[in-house]
Amino acid sequence: MAQPATLLDAERKDDEPPARHERAGAQGIALEIAGFSLWYGETQALFDNTVAVQKGFVTALIGPSGCGKSTLLRAINRMNDLIEGVRIAGEIRLDGVDVYDPRVDVIALRKRMGMVFQKPNPFPMSVFDNVVYPLRVDGVRNRAVLGEACERALRGAALWEEVKDRLGDNALGLSGGQQQRLCIARAIAVEPDVLLMDEPCSALDPLATARIEELVDELRGRYTIIIVTHNMQQAARVSDNTAFMYLGRMIEYGDTQMVFTNPRRRRTADYVTGRFG
Amino acid sequence: MEARAREVGTPLSAPPAVRRTSDLAARGEPFLWLFGGALGLGIFMIVGFLLLVAWNGISTFWPKPIEVVALKGGGLVAGEPTRAESFRPGPERLAGLDAAARAAIERNGGHARRTLYRIGNYDLYNEDFRWVADFEVAGASRPADMVFVERLEWGPFVGRIKEVDLDGARSAGAAPDLGRLSSAHAAARARWQRLREIERGAIGEVNHDLNAERLRLRRAALDHGRDGPRFRQVEAEVAARTAALERAYAGLTAEAEAIRKEDGKFRLTLAEIGGKEKTVPLSEVVRLYPANDLSLWGKLRVYVSRWAEFLSDEPREANTEGGVLPAIFGTAAMTLLMVLVVAPFGVLAALYLREYAKQGKLVSVVRISVNNLAGVPSIVYGVFGLGFFAYIVGATIDQLVFPERLPNPTFGTGGLLWSSLTLALLTVPVVVVATEEALAAVPRSMREGSLACGASKWQTIRYIVLPRAMPGIMTGLILAMARGAGEVAPLMLVGVVKLAPELPVDGFFPYIHLERSFMHLGFHIYDVGFQSRNSEAGKPMVFVTTLLLIGLIAAMNATAIYLRNRLKRKYAVGHF
Numbered sequence: 001m002a003q004p005a006t007l008l009d010a011e012r013k014d015d016e017p018p019a020r021h022e023r024a025g026a027q028g029i030a031l032e033i034a035g036f037s038l039w040y041g042e043t044q045a046l047f048d049n050t051v052a053v054q055k056g057f058v059t060a061l062i063g064p065s066g067c068g069k070s071t072l073l074r075a076i077n078r079m080n081d082l083i084e085g086v087r088i089a090g091e092i093r094l095d096g097v098d099v100y101d102p103r104v105d106v107i108a109l110r111k112r113m114g115m116v117f118q119k120p121n122p123f124p125m126s127v128f129d130n131v132v133y134p135l136r137v138d139g140v141r142n143r144a145v146l147g148e149a150c151e152r153a154l155r156g157a158a159l160w161e162e163v164k165d166r167l168g169d170n171a172l173g174l175s176g177g178q179q180q181r182l183c184i185a186r187a188i189a190v191e192p193d194v195l196l197m198d199e200p201c202s203a204l205d206p207l208a209t210a211r212i213e214e215l216v217d218e219l220r221g222r223y224t225i226i227i228v229t230h231n232m233q234q235a236a237r238v239s240d241n242t243a244f245m246y247l248g249r250m251i252e253y254g255d256t257q258m259v260f261t262n263p264r265r266r267r268t269a270d271y272v273t274g275r276f277g
Numbered sequence: 278m279e280a281r282a283r284e285v286g287t288p289l290s291a292p293p294a295v296r297r298t299s300d301l302a303a304r305g306e307p308f309l310w311l312f313g314g315a316l317g318l319g320i321f322m323i324v325g326f327l328l329l330v331a332w333n334g335i336s337t338f339w340p341k342p343i344e345v346v347a348l349k350g351g352g353l354v355a356g357e358p359t360r361a362e363s364f365r366p367g368p369e370r371l372a373g374l375d376a377a378a379r380a381a382i383e384r385n386g387g388h389a390r391r392t393l394y395r396i397g398n399y400d401l402y403n404e405d406f407r408w409v410a411d412f413e414v415a416g417a418s419r420p421a422d423m424v425f426v427e428r429l430e431w432g433p434f435v436g437r438i439k440e441v442d443l444d445g446a447r448s449a450g451a452a453p454d455l456g457r458l459s460s461a462h463a464a465a466r467a468r469w470q471r472l473r474e475i476e477r478g479a480i481g482e483v484n485h486d487l488n489a490e491r492l493r494l495r496r497a498a499l500d501h502g503r504d505g506p507r508f509r510q511v512e513a514e515v516a517a518r519t520a521a522l523e524r525a526y527a528g529l530t531a532e533a534e535a536i537r538k539e540d541g542k543f544r545l546t547l548a549e550i551g552g553k554e555k556t557v558p559l560s561e562v563v564r565l566y567p568a569n570d571l572s573l574w575g576k577l578r579v580y581v582s583r584w585a586e587f588l589s590d591e592p593r594e595a596n597t598e599g600g601v602l603p604a605i606f607g608t609a610a611m612t613l614l615m616v617l618v619v620a621p622f623g624v625l626a627a628l629y630l631r632e633y634a635k636q637g638k639l640v641s642v643v644r645i646s647v648n649n650l651a652g653v654p655s656i657v658y659g660v661f662g663l664g665f666f667a668y669i670v671g672a673t674i675d676q677l678v679f680p681e682r683l684p685n686p687t688f689g690t691g692g693l694l695w696s697s698l699t700l701a702l703l704t705v706p707v708v709v710v711a712t713e714e715a716l717a718a719v720p721r722s723m724r725e726g727s728l729a730c731g732a733s734k735w736q737t738i739r740y741i742v743l744p745r746a747m748p749g750i751m752t753g754l755i756l757a758m759a760r761g762a763g764e765v766a767p768l769m770l771v772g773v774v775k776l777a778p779e780l781p782v783d784g785f786f787p788y789i790h791l792e793r794s795f796m797h798l799g800f801h802i803y804d805v806g807f808q809s810r811n812s813e814a815g816k817p818m819v820f821v822t823t824l825l826l827i828g829l830i831a832a833m834n835a836t837a838i839y840l841r842n843r844l845k846r847k848y849a850v851g852h853f
Contacts, residue, residue, distance in 0.1 A: 077729060079725060079728065079729065082724075082725070082728070084636075107731055107732075107733050108731070110728065110729055110730070110731040111730075111731030113729075114729070115725075115726075115729035117722055117725065117726060117729075119722055121720070121722040121723060121725070121726040122726075123723065123726065123727070123740075123741055124744065124745060133727070133730050133732070133740070134730040134731055134732075136740075137727075137730060137731060137732040137733070137736045137740070138731060183726070186726075186730060187729070187730075190730075190731065196729075
């Protein structure tokens, strides 16, 4: 039923306003999901998904609850390995290498992919220690290197000005929005290739949400971002490409404007216009 | 549409009539009273218990007056009134009474009152306590010259000072100079202290060295045989050292003898109420005070000095008097050692069980077994500790490391180490269960956050999971500590003794002697209360020791709780 979604660049008409990815600049394919299926025990959660994620783009995964968006996202950095009884089929290729290849070192793989979760999950330690945690577990001990990386990451996450005087304070004392930006800073501290965001705004108030969206916009081009969201306006605002999933299948994937304004499939149209979901 | 139908429900039959008022059971009011009542009863019992122990413990050392009672049948009884109670005199006692007294008892339904006096003077009376019934009493008074004398031997003496002999200066007479007596008494106690230092400390050290030389010779004989040149060499060395030590021993003995001779010149002659006299060396008097002639300040001084002695001295008189320092020390040392053993052991086991083991049937069986271990009677652990630790492990160590001391066991008998290990085994389920729960309570998001940062499983456990679980683990350790410190039954098999000659820590290498048997407050309570020659004399000590044991456990727990709360604050800063 699910046909491999194609990139719709070729289909775009010339009189349309330029898509946002042109601002970012097309740099090729960062991540290829090819015929990927996944089972939790006997239940199949993902059916033969195929997506080619553009390098430097923001790609949104939308769909109703339980459609497998998060499962797909977590399959990319193999967080699903933690769950017992998970089986997969198909491939997810990062720079041409299947991440499920038995020769792949999962820990090294995850270092190339930052992940931001639904609820802010800063560690119960200082702001500084939080940001440099990925470097520390990587064996970096040099104080100067850590300090520099911390500042760069916090600036990247637009948090530096707010926390530069309290780097030694416990991160749990920050507000929810700050905590989430701290988690983004932590995710980009090691300069990953891909940034995976699993509904990063669902636990935040509208103001904090707007800050995160701005931030995602700023990070566009520097990182390949895949963002799962429930909020269709958000997907429309921040993403270059959008993938719509339903019941574990990739229904439609393409330029965000196309998906929202001129979807090719009935299901997509029903969902983005709010007729179900 | 579907959803709406589900919400409302499809009525298959007529809906029941809705009552306007909910009944009592539905409101839950009776249950509220039941739950509140259960809690109240629990609090009442705990508070009552604590008050009982605290009151009896705190009041024990307060000096009581001495009452002199004249009996109708002639004779005097002097002693501290301890308690009074109602009793039913037997028919032959009633028969010996005069008519008026008998009539009074009959009016009272056959009951009369009697008072228990602590009369002391065990060496003269062969009893410490005596009941005096009210109908026997002709009159009671509290003469100011009665003194209460605590002695090193034979317990307290109740009577009057007959004569004080201070190096020939006799002060026989009615009113002895108490000020002069107390300064002489202090000097005598200092001499006694010095004597004890020589006998226990210096002579003890010489004895220890002599013993070490003897063992060295035996060791040499075991290692090299009895005819080799090396054995001869060792033999010569040992002989020389032994001779030197024996000279030192003779010198110390002479010094001690001189002190003892000097000491013999200071004597105190006491007379009990009936006139029988007893002369004691002044240095054997621990405390002397005129019980009926004490100001509040004087009473307070006696009270404080008794507490100080109790907390800092060794027991005497079959543990019913003196202090409990060795027991405090033994309890604390054993508990700390136990925590040191059980903490890593339990936490590591729980870590494997929760984090690494594949969750399946086998792990469930192991988990249930560990939980059930907590329900095994503690004496069973004692038997296991004796059989396994002392008789198997300890005996093996003795054969391998200390063959020269055999047949005297070193580790092959109960001791501090084996007690700690036995209790560690007893409390390990508590630690495992608490640690497992603490680990399970670490939010999944924390682990995922760490793993997504590229941390390995071990790094995640080390930097994220363990610190987060630490307060919970500490709670487990606190529970284990409380359980272990209060346990007595298994210890009786694996190392606790009534009276330990030496502390497990002293000045001789290796300073901490894990093989030594030790004293324990819990066992001390049992021993004083139920094993001493006179349970009535031991009863106050039971309460004081219980108070102390509760206090010690509370102090150790408070420290652990303080540490835990500091950890907690570190890992849970409130949102704002």
